[in-house]
Structure formats: structure tokens, C-alpha cells
């Protein structure tokens with residue numbers, strides 16, 4: 001099983017041209033097919049999640065990697081996480097600025113360091129030392145995201161907006177779950193703000209006993225309500241067996257994040273071993 005999301009956001013039917021919709025659908029399909037192909041050949045859920053997210057990170061369409069939004073200071077600071085449901089090993093990076101594919105940096109933290117989370121310059125240095133592809137910060141400059149920032153800066157009391165965090169969850173043939181999430185965060189974010197994506201249990205979580213979860217939405221709420229872990233806990237502790245009822249309860253679990261976030265946008269994708 002392989003499931004992805006390209007983020008909650010402010011894309012509506014009104015501001016989505018047919019050509020843009022086609023581009024989004026094609027890129028999502030390419031990423032989905034790549035992840036699915038790995039699973040079909042007996043590959044691991046971790047490889048499927050990382051590979052598919054890298055494809056979306058390389059596209060300017062999504063708020064992750066190349067298409068990351070700008071901070072208040074006109075920089076791009078990227079967050080990502082990956083988690084292995086079998087072992088509960090995980091790696092996350094926050095505020096990286098020169099790593100082309102933050103999801104691979106997160107995986108390197110998991111596999112090549114004794115740590116779980118690295119941030120800022122240290123995370124950039126680690127990614128460089130382990131041989132990941134490094135880019136000049138200008139690589140992340142896109143006109144569309146720059147204009148988004150200018151619009152936010154012009155609004156008084158500008159609220160941060162958010163479009164297009166990407167995520168994937170996978171179940172491989174060995175029965176192992178994995179989850180990954182990658183984002184540029186929120187447009188106009190300040191003071192080293194970190195969202196939910198690289199925080200395990202908030203925006204990303206995986207454990208074989210329950211589910212793999214990747215969330216999208218306004219991170220502050222997902223952190224405060226530990227949404228990803230709550231979803232896993234619903235599966236684990238409530239022992240839900242009836243699918244429609246379980247879906248209803250999961251919707252309740254994230255409804256508060258939507259309700260209180262003001263922008264009213266947020267969501268998640270989950271995969272479970274017995275679905």
C-alpha cells in the first residue's frame with residue numbers, strides 16, 4: 001500500500017487553472033508510481049517513501065525542496081522527517097538551507113548518526129559531510145513563492161500561509177510501515193520557526209503496531225495536539241475494527257486542528273498494516 005499527499009493549502013477551483021491542475025496531477029502520479037514500483041518489486045517502505053518525496057521536492061509545484069516558501073527574511077528554511085514503523089527509528093531535520101533533498105537528510109540522520117533531530121547549520125554541515133547533494137540557497141528561489149511572501153508582507157498583521165507540504169506513507173511486502181513528510185513551512189515564518197513536519201508524533205509518525213501518518217496543515221496546531229501520535233493511539237488503544245467507524249473517529253482526531261487553525265485547513269494520510 002502506498003499513499004501520498006501534496007499538502008493542504010489555498011489552492012481552490014477558482015485559482016487553479018486546468019494547466020496547473022494537470023501539472024500537479026502528473027507530478028503526484030509520477031511520485032506515486034515511483035513509490036508503488038519500489039513496493040511492487042519487494043523494496044522497503046522507507047525506500048518508497050524517500051524516493052517519492054524526493055520527486056516532489058525536486059518540483060517547484062510543492063512547498064518542499066525546490067518549491068519551498070520563503071521566511072519573513074526572504075530565506076528558505078526546510079524541514080523533513082522520516083520514520084521506520086518496524087524499529088521506530090527516525091530522523092528529522094529542521095531549518096536546513098542548502099540540502100537539495102531534506103527527506104534524504106532526515107534519513108541520513110536516522111541511519112548515519114546516533115541522533116534523531118538536527119537543525120540549522122549543524123544539519124546542513126552533517127548533510128554535507130555524509131555526501132548528500134548540496135545546493136546554493138538561491139536554488140530554492142522561485143518567483144511564485146517570492147510573490148507569495150511579498151503579498152504576505154503587504155498585509156498588516158500578516159498571518160503565515162501554507163501550501164503544499166508533501167508526505168507519503170507506505171506498507172511494504174514484509175509488513176513494515178514507514179512515514180515521511182517534507183516542507184518549506186509557512187510563508188513569512190519568523191525567528192527560526194519550526195513546524196510539525198519534523199516533529200515525531202505531531203506531523204509524522206510510524207509504528208507497525210498501529211499506523212504510519214503524515215500530516216499537512218498549520219503546524220502549530222498539529223504540534224500542540226500531537227495529531228500524528230493521537231491518530232496512532234486511536235488505532236492502538238481503542239482497538240478499532242470497524243472501518244467506517246474508525247474513519248469517523250480519525251476525522252474527529254484532526255478536526256480540532258482544522259477548527260482552531262483559523263485557516264481551516266489540515267489533513268493527514270495514514271496507512272495501516274491490516275487495511
Ligand code: GLY
Nearest residue numbers: 185195217218219
Ligand atoms: N505543516 C507544515 C508546517 O506547518 O510547517
